[in-house]
Amino acid sequence: MSWFTKAISSSLGKKFVMASTGLFLIIFLLGHVSGNLLLFKDDGGQAYNFYAEFMTTSPIVQVLRILTAASFILHIIYSILLTRINRKARPVEYKVTKPGANTEWPARNMGILGTIIFVFLVIHLRTFLYEMKFGDVAYVDYGDLGRVKDLYTLVASTFSIWWYSILYIVMMVFLAFHLWHGFKSAFQTLGMKHRKYTPAIEKAGYAFAIIVPAVFAAMPIFFLIKSLG
Amino acid sequence: MNLTLDIWRQKNTDTKGAFKTYAISNISEDMSFLEMLDVLNEQLVEKGEDPVHFDHDCREGICGSCNLFINGRAHGPNIKTAACQLHMRSFSDGDNITIEPWRASAFPVIKDLVVNRGAFDRIIQAGGYVSVNTGGVPDANEIPISKVKADQAFDSATCIACGACVAACKNASAMLFVSAKVSQLALLPQGQVERKTRVERMVAQMDAEGFGACTNTGACSIECPVGISQDNIARMNREYYSAKAKSDNLE
Ligand code: HEM
Ligand code: FES
Numbered sequence: 001m002s003w004f005t006k007a008i009s010s011s012l013g014k015k016f017v018m019a020s021t022g023l024f025l026i027i028f029l030l031g032h033v034s035g036n037l038l039l040f041k042d043d044g045g046q047a048y049n050f051y052a053e054f055m056t057t058s059p060i061v062q063v064l065r066i067l068t069a070a071s072f073i074l075h076i077i078y079s080i081l082l083t084r085i086n087r088k089a090r091p092v093e094y095k096v097t098k099p100g101a102n103t104e105w106p107a108r109n110m111g112i113l114g115t116i117i118f119v120f121l122v123i124h125l126r127t128f129l130y131e132m133k134f135g136d137v138a139y140v141d142y143g144d145l146g147r148v149k150d151l152y153t154l155v156a157s158t159f160s161i162w163w164y165s166i167l168y169i170v171m172m173v174f175l176a177f178h179l180w181h182g183f184k185s186a187f188q189t190l191g192m193k194h195r196k197y198t199p200a201i202e203k204a205g206y207a208f209a210i211i212v213p214a215v216f217a218a219m220p221i222f223f224l225i226k227s228l229g
Numbered sequence: 230m231n232l233t234l235d236i237w238r239q240k241n242t243d244t245k246g247a248f249k250t251y252a253i254s255n256i257s258e259d260m261s262f263l264e265m266l267d268v269l270n271e272q273l274v275e276k277g278e279d280p281v282h283f284d285h286d287c288r289e290g291i292c293g294s295c296n297l298f299i300n301g302r303a304h305g306p307n308i309k310t311a312a313c314q315l316h317m318r319s320f321s322d323g324d325n326i327t328i329e330p331w332r333a334s335a336f337p338v339i340k341d342l343v344v345n346r347g348a349f350d351r352i353i354q355a356g357g358y359v360s361v362n363t364g365g366v367p368d369a370n371e372i373p374i375s376k377v378k379a380d381q382a383f384d385s386a387t388c389i390a391c392g393a394c395v396a397a398c399k400n401a402s403a404m405l406f407v408s409a410k411v412s413q414l415a416l417l418p419q420g421q422v423e424r425k426t427r428v429e430r431m432v433a434q435m436d437a438e439g440f441g442a443c444t445n446t447g448a449c450s451i452e453c454p455v456g457i458s459q460d461n462i463a464r465m466n467r468e469y470y471s472a473k474a475k476s477d478n479l480e
Contacts (some may be wrong), residue, residue: 086401
């Protein structure tokens with residue numbers, strides 16, 4: 001093994017992969033949630049549909065998409081590798097434990113939370129990305145502006161299914177918990193701890209963990225209400 | 230006070246252990262936890278039974294031997310308190326107390342509540358030292374170091390290597406211990422020569438011993454009898470990544 005493969009397969013090397021891919025996914029979430037704010041624009045989905053068109057065709061976005069996919073894959077693979085090491089390190093469990101006395105619930109359940117996010121990710125990609133790429137999403141004609149796929153209508157109709165919307169909202173709660181611990185944890189893992197900056201990083205992390213999933217959850221809520229009214 | 234004790238009994242590393250329940254009465258609340266176990270053991274010896282083996286030495290919170298997992302917590306219910314500094318007034322009459330050994334594959338049980346913490350020694354042997362050819366005693370204040378750095382190094386150096394961090398961690402990770410030892414020497418001028426090689430070797434040994442990785446839950450610092458902080462783990466990670474990127478070692 002080269003010095004590099006050895007370094008990356010050490011416990012701290014694995015944590016480095018975990019934290020850096022996690023941070024990249026956080027940046028991805030920020031971009032994803034910002035772009036999707038166009039769903040709230042009152043123009044029958046025109047701006048959103050052009051945005052979706054841009055996201056599926058722009059070469060630079062394709063590079064970012066590959067990086068995002070790679071981050072997800074690495075994050076998941078390394079979470080399995082780390083979980084295996086961690087399980088092996090304690091073959092005999094304690095009879096009595098008081099986990100609440102010294103840890104926060106999200107910190108103890110990153111693996112479960114991540115697994116739930118993974119299941120959600122598969123459903124989410126099947127519903128939107130797969131349909132957009134391989135399904136028969138209808139085209140909509142905006143005259144001089146061009147003809148693009150009408151992803152907006154797919155989103156609107158999907159979120160008018162009440163149980164589907166509820167699934168999304170619940171999933172965002174799990175994402176919030178994952179981010180609640182994950183955001184600050186990634187900085188700690190990378191050694192970025194400083195008495196001047198860490199308090200601000202932690203606060204930013206808690207804010208991110210609440211605001212981003214909340215805005216995501218607002219989307220199904222918005223379309224659910226719209227479909228009722 | 231009258232208590233019911235649920236204690237892990239195991240003959241040796243190779244046999245399977247089990248919990249055994251003991252009733253004990255007339256315990257004074259001024260007794261230390263270890264004295265309470267001494268009373269139990271005296272009674273067991275009088276009855277011709279094998280006393281409960283547990284590790285202890287200084288009984289004043291400095292040697293780090295008294296590793297007992299009491300009622301689901303390393304060193305018992307109080308924070309910043311080694312098991313030997315825990316007193317029976319922290320419990321109430323009629324309590325049920327479960328006492329277990331540290332649980333980690335790197336800390337095999339030797340007998341009952343005694344575990345082998347040789348893994349920690351091997352991690353120190355891998356790099357937790359400064360090689361110097363001892364000359365004359367240097368004059369005081371000859372080596373410049375800021376008060377802040379000296380205090381940080383001292384805080385890290387207070388680690389008594391008891392293993393509570395490993396015991397408390399859901400991953401049985403030794404990162405708090407290793408990071409305290411890495412930090413102490415990385416912060417001091419004397420530690421600079423071997424700084425990169427030290428962290429590389431100590432982390433490699435930590436992994437080889439089969440400790441888990443860190444999820445940054447922070448349980449270790451809360452359970453640590455001397456309160457070693459999470460800053461140490463961040464510093465070790467920093468030291469390790471920068472050493473891996475910059476050291477001359479290819480291994
Ligand atoms: C948008 C999705 C996700 C984001 C933004 C994200 C972000 C993060 C971050 C920032 C961390 C902290 C890294 C560290 O402790 O250094 C983390 C940890 C973790 N993530 Fe994710 N994650 C996501 C999805 C997933 C998925 C799909 C899984 C698993 C199937 C997963 C499993 C884990 C696990 C197990 C940890 C803890 C690792 C450890 O023990 O240190 N995550 N995540
Ligand atoms: S017996 Fe020495 S620290 Fe408890």
